[in-house]
Amino acid sequence: MANPSFNIFENFNKSNQSQPHFQRHEILTKFVHIDGCSLVDYMPISMRCHFVKTEPDCLKFLRFLNYMEFMYCYVQQTGSRIVDWIYLSVLLVYMFYLFQVLGQLMGKFFCPGINYIARTFRMSQSFAGATILGIANGVAGLFLAFADLSADTVGLYTGSNSFALFSQTIVAGIVLLIRPFHVYRPLHVRDTVFLLTLTTYIEYIMNDQLVDLYESFPLFLFYAAFLVTVGIDAVLIRKLSKDIRRKLKLLEEGVGDEELRMQLEELQNEGVMEILVKDSGSVLDIERTRSAFEGRSPNDNLFRQFLESINPIDRASWETSGSCYRFMQAVVSPFVLLFLLLCPRVDYNLPNHGWSKLLNMFTILSGPFFIITVSRMITWKFFGVSIYVYWLIPAIVVIVLVYFFSRTDTPPVYHIGFACFSVIVSLILVRIVALEVLYVIYTVGTASQMSPTLINVTLQAWEGGIGSLIANVILAYRGYPRMSFAACYGGPLFSMPLVFGVRLSYKAITSQNRIAVVHQGPLGITIYCHLFTLLLFSMFGILFARDQGRKSIGVYRILIYPCFLLMALLEEFEVIHGHNTDHTDQRVQMD
Structure with missing residues (x-):
């Protein structure tokens, strides 16, 4: 195989030096290191099988x-492009199936x-x-940061900012398309300013390209400051809502102040959230679903409830849906059964709020x-x-306590603990399924000869964005758009x-003189510019729309x-000049 040709740039700084200073080109470095x-x-077809088995990037x-x-190793060895495309089509169908599995996992466990x-x-x-x-x-x-602390910061900067951009564009955009809502101005401006300040x-x-401890330490205080502000x-x-209610009571009955009523309605949307009936949008009486039956003993109908x-x-x-929905339910049911055996369901819409004594005890193990x-x-x-x-011993202790201090006909007072356990387990399961989806996408993208930059930039964002996309879309569809929209800001503000x-x-x-050498990568500033522009113009767009989150x-x-x-593609193929490099047009061709 012939050696590829690369470009090396000369950077002449005539004010400080008389000789050319050679510096590496970030795009060349990224291509060799990441896009293997x-x-x-x-490569020849005969070498491809061994390459994908040994190349770490594969x-x-x-x-x-x-x-x-x-x-x-198998499909391409047939030498038929038709077989190749049939296999890629099967992978796309399989990827759609995994998305359905993710939807079931989010809809039945995580979101409730x-x-x-x-x-x-x-x-609220x-x-x-x-x-x-x-x-x-x-x-x-967080997995991105803790996987290899000594790794270069190019992947960190690109991945984190790509995730923030994905959350603010695709996720937040779909939430507004599904469920437009009135945005409470102070909270929206607060979240936007915090995220703009953090990324800047x-x-x-x-x-x-140099960072010391005095510059990195304030990052730890940033999210703490955000949490304190959110709490305040x-x-x-709540205090303002009580004050407006008091003023309205002082007015004559039936007269009222329209401006005060509008303010109160706006603040009530930011009050304690109401649980909605699934697929209807009406407010659910959570006490009505708290107990499905009256048991004569703490373990009455124990095995029946489990089944x-x-x-x-x-x-x-199943009874009210069509044949297409029934088919999808039947296809994903094996995974749903697996999730039910691994993760407790905690849902206000279910009888007993999802409490199943024997099943919950089983999921602890x-x-x-x-x-x-x-x-x-x-x-x-x-x-x-x-x-x-280390897990078995405390798990058995908890199971024994649950058995003696709970009933089958009503959820225990510590049901909130199972809700937290359900969120954590389902979140890890989402991560496992999402990584499988990413490998399917990576295989399809590589086999169809998609651009390396396009593959890496999208996958770095989707690695953490697939789960949040499905969760936020489900919550918005079920009537919680404010929660989904706020999470598009809260996610990057927590992780970054x-x-x-x-x-x-x-x-x-670990660096000499306690100063770290860092890099942003060839697309670093490009991502930042798009994110900064999006946040700024979106904030003013909602303000000019009178705080309406429109479609x-x-x-x-x-x-x-x-x-x-x-x-990103135009920068890769040098159709336009990237933001990160500022080289002259004097090039030395290297074979």
């Missing part, structure tokens, strides 16, 4: 099934659990979205056991003892300060993302 798997299509998303190996936690702690939609849902959406970004500060400290706003909104709880198909939806196994932690040992033992703070501080501590604003947000991808 994209070289497979430039295996970075591998979890269960090796789609890449099957493509290049988030709602239960928010309602129990009397949170915006408060819950900015905190618990935002943290859940941003947890995936990170860009500022990394712009000179929640308290002020009814592990039914993977919703009977009410099965959920963590499954996660430890599939996460390849089965060989982990501490002081010569397997990690299973931590991932950059940990990585930059570690590199500074047109959602369309604008969504269109920003393909514009960004188009600019």
Whole structure:
């Protein structure tokens, strides 16, 4: 195979030096280091199988099934392009199936659990979205930082900012398209200003490619400041609501002040969230669904309740739906059954709020056991003892306590603990399924010879964005758009300060003179410019629309993302000049 030709640029700084100073080109470095798997299509067919088996970039998303190996070791060995496209079509259908599985996991476990936690702690939609849902959406970004603390910061900067851009464009745009709503101005301006300040500060400290501890340490305080501000706003909104109600009572009956009534209605939307009946939008009486029957003993109907709880198909939806929906329910039912055996359901819409005594006791053991196994932690040992033992002993203690201190006919007072457990387990399961989806996308993109830049930029964003996209869309569709919209800000505001703070501080501590050398990558400033522009113009757009989150604003947000991808491709093929490099046109061709 012939050696590819690369370009090396000369940077002449005539004010400070008389000789040319050669510096590496970021796009060349990124291509060699990250996009190794994209070289497979430039190799002879006989070499491709061995390459995809040994090249680390071809295996970075591998979890269960090796789609890449099957493509290049079996399918392409037939020499027929028709067989290639048939296999890629099958992968696309399989990817759609995995998305359906993710939808079931989010809709039945994660989203109801988030709602239960928010309602129990009397949170508003915006408060819950900015905190618990935002943290859940941003947890995936933490894996990016803690996987390899000594790694280069190019992937960190590109991945984190791509996730923020994906959340603000695709996720927030779809939420506005599904459920337009009135935006409470102070909270929207607060979230936008915080995210603008965070991204601008990170860009500022990394712009000179040198970061010390004095610059990285404030990142740890950023999210704490955001949480304090959110808490203060929640308290002020409740006090203001009480004050407006008091003023309205002082007015004559039937007269009222229209302006005060409008203010009160606006503030009530930011009050304690109401639980809505599934698929109807009306307010649910949560006390009515708290107990499905009256048991004569604490363990009455124990096994019957267990068998009814592990039914993977919703009977009410099955009876009222068409053949297409029934087919999809039957197809995904094996995965739903698996999730029911691993993760407790906590849902106000279900009888007993989803409480099933025997099933919940079983999930205390099965959920963590499954996660430890599939996460390849089965060989982990501490002081010569397997990690299973460290979980087994406290799990058995909890199971015994649940058995003696709970009933089958009503959820216990500590049901909130199972709600938190459900959210954590379902979040990990979402991560496992989402990584499988990413490997399918990576295989299809590589085999169809998509641009390496397009593949990497999208996958870095989708790695943490697929789960948040499905969760936020489901919540918006069920009547919680304010929670979903606030989470689009809360996710990046949670993950970015931590991932950059940990990585930059570690590199500074382990570097000479306590100063870390950092890089943004060839697309770093391009992503930042799109994100900054989007946040600024979207904020003013909603303000000029009289605080109405309209569908047109959602369309604008969504269109920003393909514009960004188009600019990334134009920069890669040197149709336009990238933001990150400023070289002269004097080039030395190197063979």
